[in-house]
Amino acid sequence: MFYTGGLSFNFARNPYYRNSYAYAATHSIPGYVPPGYNALRTTLLQKERTHVEGLLKPIKDFWLKNGVSIVSDGWSDPQRRPLINIMVVLDGDPVFIKAIDGSGEFKDKHYIAGVLKDAIKEIGHEKIVQVITDNASVMKAAGSLIEVADTRFASVIVMLKRFKLIKRYLQAMAISDQWASYREDDVGKAQKVKDLILSDLWWDNIDYILEFTAPIYDMLRIADTDKSCLHLMYEMWDSMIEKVKAVIYQHEGLEDDQHSSFWNVVYDILIDRWTKNCTPLHCLAHSLNPKYYSIEWLLENPKRITPHRDYEISMEMSKYLDRHFEDGNELSVVKFEFTAFSGGRFPSPAALTDRRNEEYIHTATQMWDIGGDSWNESDIHGGAGILESATLTLDELELEAIVIGNASTSATTSESEVRSGFVTCQK
Template identity: 75%
Template sequence: MFYTGGLPYNFARNPYYRSSYSYAATYTIQGYVPPGYNALRTTLLQKERAHFERLLKPIKDFWLENGVSIIFDGWSNPQRRALINIMAVSNGGLVFIKAIDGSGEFKDKHYIAKVLKDAIKGSGHEKVVQVITDNASVMKSVGAFIEVADTRFASVVVMLKRLKLIKRCLQAMAISDQWASYREDDVGNAQKVKDMILSDLWWDTVDYILEFTTPIYDMLRVADIDKHCLHLVYEMWDSMIEKVKVAIYRHEGFEDDEYSSFWGMVYYSIEWLLEDPKCISPHRDHEISMERSKCLDRYFEDENDLREVKVEFATFSRWRFPSPDALTDRWALQPLVWWQYHGSSFLTLQTLVLKLLGQPYSSSCAKRN
């Protein structure tokens, strides 16, 4: 069990595990016959699957009203087999759908599209809000999803944090006798590295970089979860960008109302808009409006529902609420809570919004499983 079944060694410390062997060695269970090969692979397996389906039913029933996201990610197991994990994530929790052994398959866009369609069909196409994949080229070539941006890892920030943590060790290394012998391999680079490690100015620059990038890094870490937090993005962004501004202005010695060119590059600003006449603020962006219309046209197949949601959206955009609390609560409540409490005035739009805000936006759950 431990060497071929993959059980962790800590399991041997479990008192129930140990007592089961003692009981089996001491007592005879009258009439007990261990399950045979055929029963294990047929009837007992079917019963076990049915048992798990009953456990998952409350979660899957949740999908119709609140929507579900299909998470799709490829990986290689210890035997170097190419596997594809397919998960379903919603407010109700994470459900493993299946793992596909892609060994020997030519994983082109046609193969990937078929796998995705099967996963959507198996979960119920009317329940699926979105599909999240990685940014592999074959995923992009499928052509069914919106590509927001190329993936960017924070490895540079992580490395700088690590360098700062071991600063004293690095400096001791650079002045050691062993470093002097290493210099013979590449004198120029070795001296450059030594000068940087021993430079207070260089370490001050590292501190400054970490000071204004840490809030960004922390927000990315919070967002990289398998729970729904799309409705928290704006609040997290506001908090993050304010911390970045404080770090930059403190370093540059500026007052809050003064202009910082570096801050202007980091943050969405009027100066950024004026750099290019094609840049306009989001609420006047034609492309955003067109994409929203395309989304609504595809989602609402019934013309009456489509017309209703357009009217509701126009009313919502003008902040025409029957309750005065709805206007003040937009600053006090999280968006998901606001729509649950005040959204009944825009019933069709509320249904769509709650499905959207209830979804994750990371494939991390597939990677961790």
């Protein structure tokens, strides 16, 4: 089974596989006949396909509602046959549709376009949002599609990493006798390539490029997984930008507050990209991650602050909540819960209203400006007598009488005494 049937060696670790042999060795199974060749390739195969289609039905039911992407990629099987995979992807749930054997076919743009059109018809054009292929020139040439766009994933960085890995072999190639055979096609280009491969300065530049792009590459690698990372993106971008700056400034021998023309160019590119990708949802997810309120995380960098103290994050998060919770009461409850979670409040135009609803009425500082030290909770329910003084102004006769009364013990009322009487009245 393993050597001729193509089973993976990992299958031998399956406990059910091992138990089946143990059972067969100790029990007789009278009347059992294993499925034959014809049954395996006809009726049993059809039943298995029906079973798989039943498992896929809950996923396919959402295709029309949410729209899907057709993903196509070329590869070769163990027999070296050129295959074209067709898959459908929706919200991280890929479904394999079919593999097309391209043996004997001239795979030009017309052939590729035909393959993809057939896939669109099979799935249903009304369900298709986009078609994604690799960067092969024949794929780009199949312009009967919606749009042709590059889908590189840090391909330049990957290539430079590969150069570093095979540096010694590249240099050996450039100084070999066989290198002269390449000079017949383009002597100038061959000499330039040789000069670069043997140049220490060129390799130093590659080292520098890989060093300051490493934080960017690492972040892209983390984001390009099926694992949930939305709650990490905002901080990853901030940390990545700081790391890139540190590498560039160290390379140029600059202090943190000095000017770097190259860093300014890189910074503008990174910020422009982040501005296009950052959404209020990123800020909300960042704000709800307990990690970013921990002492350990804050102490890693003196510039770090908790999310609720970051004006930009709080404003963007407020935008999301304002759009998501149309009911004002629900919105107030959500903001109250976030305040309890973060220990802070929203620095938004509605912050004063939120603070009144959350603190002025419900917390230990409730009604702080009513009645002063002599106020107690029963005054709210038992009468408004204590509130009368709270509404007085300097223009009212009652207040004037109180001030004069406080000063009547002296023939001459000093300014400090008048102020003292006024403060007493206000209290």
